[in-house]
Amino acid sequence: xxxxxxxxxxxxxxxxxxxxxxxxxxxRKHIVMSDGVRIxxxxxxxxxxxxxxxxxxxxxxxxxxxxxxxx
Numbered sequence: 001x002x003x004x005x006x007x008x009x010x011x012x013x014x015x016x017x018x019x020x021x022x023x024x025x026x027x028r029k030h031i032v033m034s035d036g037v038r039i040x041x042x043x044x045x046x047x048x049x050x051x052x053x054x055x056x057x058x059x060x061x062x063x064x065x066x067x068x069x070x071x
Contacts, residue, residue: 002064003050004057007071012042012053015070019062035060 013023013031021033021040031042040059043052057067 002054002057004053004064004067005050006047007053008046009042009044009048011071012048012056015067016040016042016060018070019060019066021060 009031013033016033017023019035021035021038023031024034024039025032029044031044033040033042038059038061040056042048042056047053048056054064057064060067062070
């Protein structure tokens with residue numbers, strides 16, 4: 001799994017919105033986003049663990065390079 005270090009949850013949400021995801025639910029500890037096909041959960045953390053962020057990017061269907069361009 002690729003590591004993507006140093007990404008806060010606000011930056012991750014902003015980048016995933018650019019990729020076509022929208023926020024479905026927000027809780028105190030997590031944000032749930034969907035593009036109609038995939039559902040991903042983003043923890044509210046500054047920064048998100050690098051391995052966790054790599055898994056989120058993989059689950060979203062993006063490559064690490066595509067995700068970094070959206071940041």
